[in-house]
Amino acid sequence: xxxxxxxxxxxIGSTYTWMVVLALIPYLILFIASFLLPGDDQLVQSxxxxxxxxxxxxxxxxxxxxxSILLAGVAALxxxxxxxxxxxxxxxxxxxxxxxxxLLVMIPFWTNSLIRTYALVMMLKANGxxxxxxxxxxxxxxxxxxxxxxTAVFIGLVYTLLPFMILPLYAALKAVDPRLVEAGRxxxxxxxxxxxxITVPLTTPGIIAGCMLVxxxxxxxxxxxxxxxxxxSMLLGNYIRDQFLIYxxxxxxxxxxxxxxxxxxxxxxxxxxxxxxxxxxxxx
Amino acid sequence: MDKPVIELIEVNKQYNGEQALSDISLRVADGxxxxxxxxxxxxxxxxxxxxxxxxxxxxxxxLLDGMPVEGIPPEKRAVNTVFQNYALFPHMSVFxxxxxxxxxxxxxxDEINGLVAQALKRVQLTGRERRRPSELSGGQQQRVAIxxxxxxxxRVLLLDEPLSALDHRLRKQMQRELKRLQxxxxxxxxxxTHDQDEAFAMSDRVVVMQGGHIEQIGTPMEIYEEPVxxxxxxxxxxxxxxxxxxxxxxxxxxxxxxxxGAQVSLRSKRNVTPxxxxxxxxxxxxFRLELEQDVAKSRDLFASFHQAKLKGTVQRLxxxxxxxxxxxxxxxxxTVQVTEFFxxxxxxxxxxxxxxxxxxxxxxxxxxxPYEK
Numbered sequence: 001x002x003x004x005x006x007x008x009x010x011x012i013g014s015t016y017t018w019m020v021v022l023a024l025i026p027y028l029i030l031f032i033a034s035f036l037l038p039g040d041d042q043l044v045q046s047x048x049x050x051x052x053x054x055x056x057x058x059x060x061x062x063x064x065x066x067x068s069i070l071l072a073g074v075a076a077l078x079x080x081x082x083x084x085x086x087x088x089x090x091x092x093x094x095x096x097x098x099x100x101x102x103l104l105v106m107i108p109f110w111t112n113s114l115i116r117t118y119a120l121v122m123m124l125k126a127n128g129x130x131x132x133x134x135x136x137x138x139x140x141x142x143x144x145x146x147x148x149x150x151t152a153v154f155i156g157l158v159y160t161l162l163p164f165m166i167l168p169l170y171a172a173l174k175a176v177d178p179r180l181v182e183a184g185r186x187x188x189x190x191x192x193x194x195x196x197x198i199t200v201p202l203t204t205p206g207i208i209a210g211c212m213l214v215x216x217x218x219x220x221x222x223x224x225x226x227x228x229x230x231x232x233s234m235l236l237g238n239y240i241r242d243q244f245l246i247y248x249x250x251x252x253x254x255x256x257x258x259x260x261x262x263x264x265x266x267x268x269x270x271x272x273x274x275x276x277x278x279x280x281x282x283x284x
Numbered sequence: 285m286d287k288p289v290i291e292l293i294e295v296n297k298q299y300n301g302e303q304a305l306s307d308i309s310l311r312v313a314d315g316x317x318x319x320x321x322x323x324x325x326x327x328x329x330x331x332x333x334x335x336x337x338x339x340x341x342x343x344x345x346x347l348l349d350g351m352p353v354e355g356i357p358p359e360k361r362a363v364n365t366v367f368q369n370y371a372l373f374p375h376m377s378v379f380x381x382x383x384x385x386x387x388x389x390x391x392x393x394d395e396i397n398g399l400v401a402q403a404l405k406r407v408q409l410t411g412r413e414r415r416r417p418s419e420l421s422g423g424q425q426q427r428v429a430i431x432x433x434x435x436x437x438x439r440v441l442l443l444d445e446p447l448s449a450l451d452h453r454l455r456k457q458m459q460r461e462l463k464r465l466q467x468x469x470x471x472x473x474x475x476x477t478h479d480q481d482e483a484f485a486m487s488d489r490v491v492v493m494q495g496g497h498i499e500q501i502g503t504p505m506e507i508y509e510e511p512v513x514x515x516x517x518x519x520x521x522x523x524x525x526x527x528x529x530x531x532x533x534x535x536x537x538x539x540x541x542x543x544x545g546a547q548v549s550l551r552s553k554r555n556v557t558p559x560x561x562x563x564x565x566x567x568x569x570x571f572r573l574e575l576e577q578d579v580a581k582s583r584d585l586f587a588s589f590h591q592a593k594l595k596g597t598v599q600r601l602x603x604x605x606x607x608x609x610x611x612x613x614x615x616x617x618x619t620v621q622v623t624e625f626f627x628x629x630x631x632x633x634x635x636x637x638x639x640x641x642x643x644x645x646x647x648x649x650x651x652x653x654p655y656e657k
Binding site (some may be wrong): 198 | 373
């Protein structure tokens, strides 16, 4: 009894320590740094300043924000279009098959996403797997230009983020009472009507959750666009990385980071309240 | 029954090799209130889902208005269901729930408004159109479910244990309302229930089921008074099972028999032969009970027990309000339950534990069945 409670304390304590040391403290440092100015021989120089945030209000940053949001939004939409049918089939399939299919969804999680992005290069490049297969089948004569296109970036984003869409959708679909679908059929609705009037409205919280879980990470995933798209358009993620690693302007990068985090936090908050309302309405 | 609205001919249903329904043949008349009665797992819900179109027969034919409906999906059948736990759409208002079927049938908005208002009036929910199902009580949700089904004017309304979630008083009230509704709408109702009282109170006919079979089909009175076997007799109300042997036929449909050690006279339409072992079934209220000393004293009373004279001892009394139950142990050790009405002339109970009693029954009220156990 005493041992187990001590074990629990240790477990919870180590989690908190981890969060404080590796997340909270670095973030506080970042937050403070965002109000400093870059130094000539040191990383930063002392003195409070809001100029970093003022610099963010510029057409260049706005344009980057716009293309980032567009990219993340389209990625979320694509994930929804691919993920909903998959989650639907998953939720309908037999209890034996479900764990296996879920496992297939989860397995890629166990590999770092940067490594998986490089693995995609192997698939997409001119003499990559996809082109070789298509040519061997005689479907194409010349290799397709897949790498360094917008398509490749979306393939990469969807591939990386799809599980975040499928899992909440699956959970939402599993929670839909099958009798409601039967009631719809009973009242004369065909499959399409039942789907759009009953299943989709009842899974709205899952749809919103999935879109948030794809959209927010996609905003910051600069490396996918870098590796697969050849960094054609600057994204917010690229901008932050460049401030830290190329221009050595740590306060500027910090300010951009903090702004983006606050924006994401606001969206999460919005989602939280929206889902709370939806759940209350869906409660029977 | 000239034109059945639903007809099942030797319908079988198997689930993963298990027989859920075997050789079900059944006709449901237009405007009839039919109950499927049986314990859970007897196949009654499967039968209902088969008619609704949610399951398909493994073999056999299902006719709706004379047309085979095999392969026709639920949305194309003129049948609506009131689901157990109602299955109301939580994201829609009461109005939208009730209007759902009409919208699917592409009715005009004016017509929809009128029909929904009418259906809600029928179930006394006028004024709740804008509410969400979650804002209603269980009884009100039940009414929405009924309105949502009847608004489509189906040929048959299927009800899957619709009242099981309601408390006793509300259930009684809804039973009467459902019956009234069925009379005014004049559509066939098929009710699935495990509650004998519910089935009897509402139905024109009752189908007693067990293990995927139909045991008996009949009016509530037939089922109660003329059960075809021990299972039906036992399922619909309390029953006393006495064992006996037929000795000889003493007249048309009349037999002399030895039952629980006593010489009795039995009436039965069944063909029973001398030497055959039989069960004699009697409801608790079918017995007559008198004190042994009273019967010995009175010649008239003695004569009135000529048909059967079983001797026993009163064990216990159970007060039931309007009646009281007497537990009597017969001379051969068998225990029977007897229901007695209070004697209007005396406030005391007529019997007390330890009393020696004579047990008989009203002539012809016994049910004679071939020996089963």
